[in-house]
Amino acid sequence: MTDDGTDRAGTLRPSPLTGHIQRLLQRVRAADQRRPAVWDGLLTTFCVLFAVLDVSSGGWRTVAVDPSMSPRLVLLLSAAFSAPLLLRRSHPSAVLLFMAPFALVNVWSGAVVQAAFLQEIVVFNIALRLPLRTLAGAGGIVLAPLLIGSARFPADWNQLFVPHLYAFVFVSLLGIVFRTRKEYTEALVDRANRLELERDQQAQLAAVAERTRIAREMHDIIGHNLSVITGLADGGAYAAAKSPERAAQALDAIGTTSRQALAELRRLLGVLRDPPDHADRTPQPTLDDLDTLLAGVRTAGLPVRLSRRGTPPAVPLTAGRQLTVYRVVQEGLTNTLKHGGGHSALAAEVVLTYGAKELEAVITDNGTPDPAATAPDGTGQGITGMRERASLYDGTVEAGRPTGTGWRVRLRLPLEDSPS
Template structure:
């Protein structure tokens, strides 16, 4: 057997089973849309079959062939027509058919249409609780016993046991189909719930990412625009007296603008799906504080940075360093915006084995009000990410203070 022949042989059952599944799915869908069509077809088919048997064929197996034809026809209709209501009222249908089967067995007709009781029995096992099968047994057993007692042929178990076995097999088949249907419904429901949970997780992740991006953009744009504003104001005053200082201010404005654009391009480039190789430069760390403070000084705000020469033997994680950097950046940006002329700022960093602290104060004439934007909120959120705390408020002597504390890993907050 060649490889191609073996492949075709292997795929043939798959294609056949797939075709059968599609055909079954279409039949079920049609039955759900128009159940009365299938019920009417089934009822008419078995009614016709019962009447054909009632035309004379029933005498071939009847213990008493002298039963009146009108009774045979009436019993045949009573055994076939109730099938139309088997979905909605299977127990009532089985009760009506059991009464007709009891008359058939007691009269000696023994109609083959009595086996139609298997249809509502299957429906009971498929849609009703297991205790309903006990009621079904109480309805199915009397006709069998009546026929065995009224027309004994051989031992009584030859009349009762084979028929009861067929009833039991049909009931087991209904239970098996019901179990499989319930299992499939449970799997579908689980898949649906997992899909809903996945969508919710995606939305939550997207919201968290939007918040993070908004915070980064706020820090980048707000700080650099504040520096540019300060440089522009200083350059305007210096233009009349010292053109060289004005030129230096313009150069600083250009440098700050280019740095801001570069950071924005880096931040937005990561988001572009069509740029998988977008530049992913490292985020600012504590080593970049000197450059940050130099830029603020150029904008006209005197800043003093106090920090130990040897911060710690255990460096902070990059994310925690970025938090300290952004908090210092935001605090100095708010000072540029709100502290007024003549203000100075101090940045104090303190390292201990348990935590890292950053305190940013300014000496503005009036304490700056909390900004209406996302500044203070963003700083608190950044601190909370690393189980830290942030305090912000006016100083008794005038000015403003921002205090950050970030615990080290394994230390209590």
């Protein structure tokens, strides 16, 4: 704690005395909110006893304009100003109207009982809870009898009118201050609740986005590698009878592909399971890994040709963009392996074209249409995943059969983020 009341982090800390007072006030407010009728009853009882004691002791005569007034009338006036306080919170305007005739009798008769100041408690509740125009009306109800009494006793107008005027102004301002602080506190609490709700919603959206990303990565990894393994297994089974050496090569390639798939899955799941400091930080695939990807596809029995056109930008694409291109090419070739028809002349081509503002990747094959296995309008899970990846960087993906045979996937990806 520093000399200016802040801790080392710069946070303002209340003094011990202020802290005790705040805790005491919080307990009082909490008790009042739990049992408001009890507090109203205690306050009303205290005021009634004060009024009765004032009458029985004769203290009212020290400030009365006419000390010869009947004590019974003084007791009635005192009770009329104190007993209705039981309803000061639920019906403050009605209570003040009820007191108005007695206030007029009080000053007209010259009794001037001190219990008349209890009207200010009602005024405080009006200032705290009701609109300001109601407070202005309450001022007229309280001050009008005093003006009439001052006209009846002009020599005592300073005693009759001025103290009540000061009391009304002070209590009104006090009520407005408390009301402003209460509304400000409620606004802060509401804002904190909305921020907490927004934080929870953002966390849920982030979790959904992360689950979608993980599902997309697992679909690409598992789908591609299983397709390669399936192609190798089919080729190995065909070659086993005629060429055992090629069957052994196919088995070796299956083992290599399986280990690669397991390594990628372990890395992906390790990010979820391990703390950030211990998670595997192996880099994600980039455009430099396309040759390795195509080599695996060729091993599975699909001839693939890669062509690069145009001039790559001086500044390399971001890691996210390179991963997007890699995954789209991977998914396109996986679809060819799964749905290309499996005929002996099946082949694919990947063309990367660098433009001035965008990179275009086109994956085509000459497979035969298979409507039972592939969504005819390109709305399968893999196509959806490719479009979601491309949309992250304002890119687009088109998929379909432009000539009725074969399959084409076209990715257009801006080289830089758009100003929007």
